Amino acid sequence: MPLPDTMRAVEIARAGGPDVLTPCTRPVPDAGAGEIVIKVAFAGVNRPDALQRAGLYNPPKGASDLPGLEASGEVVAVGKGVTEWALGDQVCALLPGGGYAEYVATPAAHALPVPEGLTLEQAACLPETFFTVWSNVFERGRLQAGERFLVHGGTSGIGTTAIQLARVFGARVFATAGTAEKCNVCSELGAERAINYRDEDFVDVMRAAGGANLILDMVGGDYIPRNIKALADDGRLVNIAFLQGAKAEVNFAQMMMRRLTLTGSTLRPRSNIYKAEIAQALHAQVWPLLSAGRVAPVMDSTYPLEQAGKAHAHMEAGNHIGKIALSVG
Structure with missing residues (x-):
């Protein structure tokens, strides 16, 4: 089934507080060489998202201006040269940006399978941390x-x-x-x-x-x-x-x-090769611990995508315990 032309997303209307996060419509991204497109089910909310929203943490060159550095969902497109993922695979991924949206493109090597026994909601909150x-x-x-x-x-x-x-x-x-x-x-x-x-x-x-x-x-x-x-x-x-x-x-x-x-160190500006190496190390040494239940993400709360501003306000209030997510799909 072909992907739609447009998608729901949340953008940063201007530098400022949580209220500047604004629902919008954006074009669905394409899968470039070495990339996959994920139909996002859930996106994680992180401090760097708030820094970007405040105008203090610009996305790297070529990255989406939409916030969101991690997400989970289904692979719906694969770019040239991608062999490790197929359409329909359930993944979570570290993103260069763009997670606050229905679809996001990311290097295929930065994606990992959803650990056995974890939900997509939990998996969305793994990559960045x-x-x-x-x-x-x-x-x-x-x-x-x-x-x-x-x-x-x-x-x-x-x-x-x-x-x-x-x-x-x-x-x-x-x-x-x-x-x-x-x-x-x-x-x-x-x-x-x-x-x-x-x-x-x-x-x-x-x-x-x-x-x-x-x-x-x-x-x-x-x-x-x-x-x-x-x-x-x-x-x-x-x-x-x-x-x-x-x-x-x-x-x-x-x-x-x-x-x-x-x-x-800070992670976002690091090279795609470096992030791929971290993904490989996690897959070998940490993903088995997640599947065995020896380690698990601590979940605080989940908000609808359009309430991203409320999610940010909750995070910045400092009363949360563990991860905050956005429900997208």
Whole structure:
């Protein structure tokens, strides 16, 4: 059956708050060489979407201007050279953009099968967080079994994923969160110590435990020098976002004397080849854990596509636990 010419979508009318997300009609994308087109069932909602909406995170050259970095659904078109997917396959995929729509095109190598036992709704919320956690915690951060791992924002999509994967791979997991309820969730997911940052100083907790071998941080701001204090000698700090700002005063003598590594990355601008390599690693090492039920996405809420603005407002209020999705299909 031929695809329609147009589709429902949500666009960013102008830089601003959640109210600038506006339903619209757009042309259905074509599958270019090496690409597939997915009929979207669900799309994940992520912090980078909000940054793009605010005018702070422009899409890469050639990418759709529509927000949405992950989705699940059915393959409805395959481009030249694509052999790994066929029409009708159910997939989830990391997207260059365009997920807030009925159809989206993405490199075929960035798609993964829906893990056995998971719904399309759950699968839509895997790619952005699992690609990010794998590349930053296990590749860039080099987390090893037995190491002490601290993740900030333990009940965010990134946090819930990082806690589970670090636990499964044998690390000792510590997490920060802002309420007793959220701390309980962190503990249930596998954190041996959940730190309510309103009542306790994570620096004191980590130093008492021997220091963190690895910290994953998306807060930034005054957390940066505090993270350095919380690290063990030879520890690594990986920043993936800066919710409280990207600037801080740092004592680099500590980095030298204690042999610390300060690093970070952002996923969206990375090459298609790099993202394909992460997809292959996830398929080999993490997808079996999802199919076996040893790891699962933590789901908070789902909104209709046309209510993307409400989904963003909910995310930015900070009361959610786990992932927020949009129902598209």
